[in-house]
Amino acid sequence: METSTKAIDNLKKNRAFLCLECGKCTAVCPISRFNNSFSPRKMLADGLFYNADDLVSDKQLWSCLTCQLCSMRCPVDVKFSEYMKDVRAEAYSRGKNGNPSHGGALHHVMEMAASPKLKQNRTGWIESGLKTQKKGDVLYFVGCLPYYQDFFSKDLDFSPISIAKDTVKILNYLGIEPVVAENERCCGHDLYWLGRLDKFDELGNLNLKEISDSGAKTVVTACPECAYALKDLYAQRLGKPDFEVKHIAEMVSENIDRFNFKDINREITFQDPCRLGRYMEIYDQPRKTLESIPGARLREMPHNRAGALCCGTTNWMNCDATSKQIQKSRLEEAKSTGAGTIVTACPKCQIHFRCAGCGEETEKVDIEITDYVNLIASAIDG
């Protein structure tokens, strides 16, 4: 980075100047556990004092999961994820990029969604039994699920769109007929963390218009990344939105008395998605709901809540052997609790955990992976 005023302002904003070089970040970083050439402390020191130019061209810059685990341990509260975002923005402006996973297909979809002329065809999944409407108080923000359905359903042998269907089912059960916007865009979360802030703003403005056109006062989503982007990132960059944002786990736990569950009789463990947990501090609500299902015995993993480990990849970037090791170790940790099912509240966690089981048979960890929403919907009686 050049020592411009903008770079210095950024370093002040993300508190990078305060770094004590204690190295706690590197000690907890899920990537550093398996890849000892990756060090958040070194990256911070590089940016501050030594070789900023090398840092910008470093491919590992794009490996950071922005999972916020380091910030939890940092004694001076350096916002390392924000720092990464700022360095990536600088790197991107110099024409550098990491290795996008899946041939960059998902990034292209996000960037194409920012084109105002595009009329998407994304509501085909709404079946006759699901009640939705065009205008109303509650909007269900579907996120990228229709695209994940196209891209992952065949290879990973699961149906991402079932999360969307079950979310509407749960909302209908609570007597809510949600609005599903016809031309909702990608929330822009991934592009934000990759430093492509111009595209993020374009997507954000299109979404805010779409939501305000629907007249919704509450936006519900089943994706922690969408929830975080709509709630905090939009407020940060585009002004405070005039609607409330809730993840479906909050919605369900608020109305827990109205649910009538049947016995599911199984041992489960809960994976805290980084955006839901460390970013939005929603730890108790999903647990409360899962514990209230008769026959569901919740077993905690050693790393849980604010200390939960990541699913291995973020932003569809730099997926490599390290990601696979992180996924495998997390699944083994889940298995060691004696649980037969790992429940996650993020569609991306599920995609990554399922991908970990795609390789050799010997690599496979024998545990069922399901989404929080799918579990709740299957446990509803009647």
Place this chain on the structure above:
Amino acid sequence: MPSKTVKKKTRKKAVKKDKFVPNIVAFACNWCSYAGADNAGVNRFQHNPNFRIIRTMCSGRVTPGFVLKALKLGADGVLVSGCHFGDCHYIFGNYRAVDQFEKTKALVKTLGLEEGRVRLEWVSAAEGPRWAELMDEFVEQITKLGPSPLNHNKNGKK
């Protein structure tokens, strides 16, 4: 220089201002389709010139990312072309291409673009006339669909 001015004039004549000229990207595999296109050129089979070929080693290498990037950058149509089944230089590459293309097509549909903007075809190295015919047909198909909503070029604007 006189020769340059003449060239410029003819080019201007060919591209009328308000006429839509499609921009097409064709991914052709090294072993069959690229040679097929070469064959069409060597044998001087007249066909529409509104496409750019990108040579890949195999049609199976053409992932959804390739096609989507072309569309993102404003291509009005994308053709993926490889060897006939059983002819693949890598034995199973074109079966992979079918798998990849299914995903591509689904994504293109969800994005709200017409399905006809992307196409998967098999052209062998000996099928020069077939390549010429195919390109004429595809250009016509895209011209009918009109410019892509992501096409921000001058020619793409109506």
